[in-house]
Amino acid sequence: MKEINTFVNLYNSVWNESDAKRRREIIAELWSEDATHCTHSLEAHGHEAIEDRVLKAYEKFVVTGGYVFKTIGVADEHHKAVRYSWAMVPRDGGMAVAAGTVFMLLDDDGRIRFDYQFTDVLQAS
Template sequence: MSKVADFVARYTAVWNEADADRRLKAIGELWASDGHYANVSEEYRGHEQVDAAIREAYEDFILKGFTFKVHEYHENHDAVRIIWHMVPAGGGDVAAVGTEFIILDADGLIRIDYQFMDVDPAAQ
């Protein structure tokens, strides 16, 4: 597994992680201590706030029967773009599509993570 493939797998796993302690540990291994995550409505800075954002998504989607899966990803120097799908955990149609645009620091930790909600081409 390449370094970027490993990063993408660990990034995706943190959004699906049920155990709060493992999730917080994974956040510390992925984000810089002052890392920034921004979705379409809020901004979060630092491990505690990023944890709150991920916990909220977990409660809103994973606990309601969905899971996040990588559709594709691309790397460009210190940036990674991940296109993900939210799907029913038991299988079924894509319920949501999003893109993460991530800038990494010199240590390979997330400095900035911008989330964009995309339109599923199949739904058009």
């Protein structure tokens, strides 16, 4: 696995990435081919479904909503598990409208096998 902060920053960057080719490259680099990404309301299995999930979030929150996703605090990892906190903030500055935690379980190659996204705070925007 990459150094933890590099890993988390790359993971977080995919949600803000405007270039479709680069998004696919990041997904292929970080997630195993049989990875699962979960939120409370959805499950995406495999690179194609994860790419679709990321694209929909990008279009809804970054393009249309004018937000960006940022890491918060320090990431933590041990025993093939990674956890970090994130926030969705207005691109031009201001208070976070959403924040949460990502918990990932990695495979033996250091790629994401299971990716759980939790939303801790959601404000009306």
